[in-house]
Amino acid sequence: MTATALEAPERPAHRDxxxxxxxxxxxxxxxxxxxxxxxxxxxAARTGSATGTGLVLAAGSVPRxxxxxxxxxxxxxxxxxRVVIGSDAARALLVLGLAATLVLTKPTVGVLVAVALIFGAxxxxxxxxxxxxxxxxxxxxxxxxxxxxxxxxARGSSIIGAPLGGVAVAxxxxxxxxxxxxxxxxxxxxxxxxxxxxxxxxxxxxxxTATEADGASADAGKTPNAWQDLVGGLRYIRRHRLLGPLMLxxxxxxxxxxxxxxxxxxxxxxxxxxxAAGMGWIVAGFAAGAAGSALVLAVRGRVPRAGLVMCLMALxxxxxxxxxxxxxxxxxxxxxxxxxxxxxxxxxxxxxALVQTASEPAYLGRVTSVSTLFTYAVAPxxxxxxGAAAALWGTxxxxxxxxxxxxxxxxxGLAFTALRRAELPR
Numbered sequence: 001m002t003a004t005a006l007e008a009p010e011r012p013a014h015r016d017x018x019x020x021x022x023x024x025x026x027x028x029x030x031x032x033x034x035x036x037x038x039x040x041x042x043x044a045a046r047t048g049s050a051t052g053t054g055l056v057l058a059a060g061s062v063p064r065x066x067x068x069x070x071x072x073x074x075x076x077x078x079x080x081x082r083v084v085i086g087s088d089a090a091r092a093l094l095v096l097g098l099a100a101t102l103v104l105t106k107p108t109v110g111v112l113v114a115v116a117l118i119f120g121a122x123x124x125x126x127x128x129x130x131x132x133x134x135x136x137x138x139x140x141x142x143x144x145x146x147x148x149x150x151x152x153x154a155r156g157s158s159i160i161g162a163p164l165g166g167v168a169v170a171x172x173x174x175x176x177x178x179x180x181x182x183x184x185x186x187x188x189x190x191x192x193x194x195x196x197x198x199x200x201x202x203x204x205x206x207x208x209t210a211t212e213a214d215g216a217s218a219d220a221g222k223t224p225n226a227w228q229d230l231v232g233g234l235r236y237i238r239r240h241r242l243l244g245p246l247m248l249x250x251x252x253x254x255x256x257x258x259x260x261x262x263x264x265x266x267x268x269x270x271x272x273x274x275x276a277a278g279m280g281w282i283v284a285g286f287a288a289g290a291a292g293s294a295l296v297l298a299v300r301g302r303v304p305r306a307g308l309v310m311c312l313m314a315l316x317x318x319x320x321x322x323x324x325x326x327x328x329x330x331x332x333x334x335x336x337x338x339x340x341x342x343x344x345x346x347x348x349x350x351x352x353a354l355v356q357t358a359s360e361p362a363y364l365g366r367v368t369s370v371s372t373l374f375t376y377a378v379a380p381x382x383x384x385x386x387g388a389a390a391a392l393w394g395t396x397x398x399x400x401x402x403x404x405x406x407x408x409x410x411x412x413g414l415a416f417t418a419l420r421r422a423e424l425p426r
Contacts, residue, residue, distance in 0.1 A: 013145035014298060018137050018196050025191035026130060027153040029088055032184035034161025035168065036095055039177030040116065042169050043107040052109035059113045060120030065377035067124035072369025073229045075129040080136060080365055083129035085192045088185050090122045096182035102175040127376060128369035135356050135364060136197045140425040141302065144353040148297030151349050155291045233366030242307075242358040243367060245416040246351060249409045251374045253314050253351075256406030257344060259386035260321055260399050261286065267387070268325060268395050278330040285334035289341025297349050306350050307422030311413035313347035318407025320344075325399035347410070354422055 013019045044056035075083045098115050134146045168177035224232060237243045269279040303309055320340035327333040352371075359367045389398045413419050 011139075011142075012301070013138055013142040013149060016138060016142070019134075019142070019146060019149070021191045021194055022133060022137050023149055023153055025084075025088075025188035026150065027157055028184045028188040028191075029091075029126075029130070030154055030157035031161040031164065032091070032095075032181040032188075034158055035165035035177055035181040035184070036091075036119070038162065038165035039169065039174045039181060040112065042177070043102065043174035044109070044112055046174070047107055047109050047112070049109060052112075056109060056112045056116055059116035060123065061377065063117055063121035064124045064127075065373070067121055068128065068373045068377055069230055069366070069369050070226070071125040072128040072132075072233065072366035072372075073226050074125060075132050075365025075368070076233070076362060077226070077229065079197070080129040080132040081192060081195055081197055083125055083365075084133065085189060087122045087126035087129065088188050088192065091119065091126070092182045092185035092189070094118055094122070094182075095178050095185065099175045099178035099182060102173075102178065107174065123376075127372045128365050131352075131368035131372060132364040133195075135359075135361055137195055140357055143356050144303060144306070144350070144424050145298050145301045147349040147352045147356075148294045148299075150352075151294035151345060152291060152298060155287055155294065158287070230366065233363055234370070236360075236363050237367060237370060240358065241416075241418040242354065242422055245413060245419040246355055246358070247370055247374070249311070249314065249413040249419075250351060250371050251378070252409030252412060253317075253344075253347070253406055254374050254378070255382055256318065256402045256404070256409065257321065259382040260324065260402045261340070263383050263386050264390070264395060264399060264402070267390050268399075271395055272328075274330050274333075278333075281330055281334045282324075282337045285337035286341040289338035289343075290345035291341075292338075293342045293345035294349060297346065302424050302426060303350060304423070305421075306354060306424045307413070307419045310347050310350040310354065311410045311420065313343045313350070314410030314413065315407050316410075317344035317347060318403045318405075318410065320403075321406055322400055322403035325396045350424075353424055354419075357425055358422070 041053070041057060044053040047053065047056075071083070094115065098111075101111065134143055134150070138146060164180065165177050168180045172179075237247060265279055265282060269275060269282070272278070274282075297303070317340050320336055320343065323336050324333060324340070327336055355367060355371055356364065386398060386402070389401075
């Protein structure tokens with residue numbers, strides 16, 4: 001058996017130029033994302049319509065939710081690098097075009113909604129594909145490190161993107177901010193084009209061909225269409241001894257986590273009189289904890305008994321979520337938020353690494369699209385529920401229920417022996 005240059009010798013992810021090119025492209029895209037959303041909010045606010053502003057900000061989530069699974073199918077059919085390059089190029093052209101338009105005319109709700117819808121549709125292609133790239137650019141034993149590096153890049157992008165977008169808006173208004181975002185999307189393209197991609201293995205592990213695993217007729221002799229690919233991918237997840245339980249853990253953890261740590265913090269800060277500054281310290285604490293867990297994973301790499309550690313961290317993070325609502329001071333709330341960020345961040349990164357190592361490469365786009373759908377589309381639906389429940393019963397009960405849902409994700413994972421005993425590759 002011959003080894004390609006990518007397969008041997010194995011190089012640590014943080015020293016692998018191929019991984020670092022992907023990380024640079026991902027970071028540029030994420031910073032561009034942060035600036036784009038800030039510019040969109042400012043441009044929408046300048047229309048003078050509160051209802052229109054809300055419509056603009058919500059518009060992008062609709063195509064993202066509807067098309068996410070299709071984006072996973074496309075990533076598997078065309079290859080994740082092609083889809084990432086195409087979607088980043090489309091985002092650059094769209095946002096730069098909007099910047100030019102706003103230089104010539106005032107923003108209108110209709111134009112901004114149209115842009116948000118198109119951007120959301122392109123995002124539905126980008127997110128599954130970018131998540132499916134790591135196993136194609138490095139060895140399986142480095143995927144935990146890559147997840148840590150990716151989490152660090154995401155946190156750093158938020159820290160850099162927000163003030164950079166604010167400066168761009170202050171200097172040149174939304175057109176300058178949109179132009180900055182478009183340039184960052186474009187900067188990722190040369191890095192993506194230079195990536196070396198590992199070839200897909202032919203057969204699916206465990207016997208059978210990919211077509212047979214999809215549930216397609218073995219004697220049909222036809223290439224499955226997109227719908228068959230989607231159904232086959234969902235069936236593959238459902239039948240897989242690790243991926244099905246992992247999706248359950250992701251769904252419960254995200255549903256219990258997103259509401260309290262986003263909308264819930266606003267409500268809690270108002271109720272306690274902490275104000276925006278207090279909320280900022282709590283968010284900073286969470287970000288610091290999450291960055292710490294990402295750094296540990298990026299440096300350490302493999303974590304022994306990854307499945308067990310992941311489930312336990314999800315359980316512990318749930319107790320931290322519950323404790324936030326009972327905290328009397330900003331300082332203590334920030335410390336608890338850092339603890340939640342550390343434990344939830346470690347659980348999330350390990351979960352991502354397990355998903356990527358357990359999935360057949362031919363299915364990875366579809367698998368990633370399902371996990372991403374929970375994070376970016378399903379979980380945000382908890383916002384109105386969280387707000388309505390807090391108005392009726394207060395933040396304490398809402399945080400308690402959310403913490404229980406979050407902890408249920410870890411408990412559900414522990415109930416599956418295969419997941420509890422899951423290990424990352426050496």
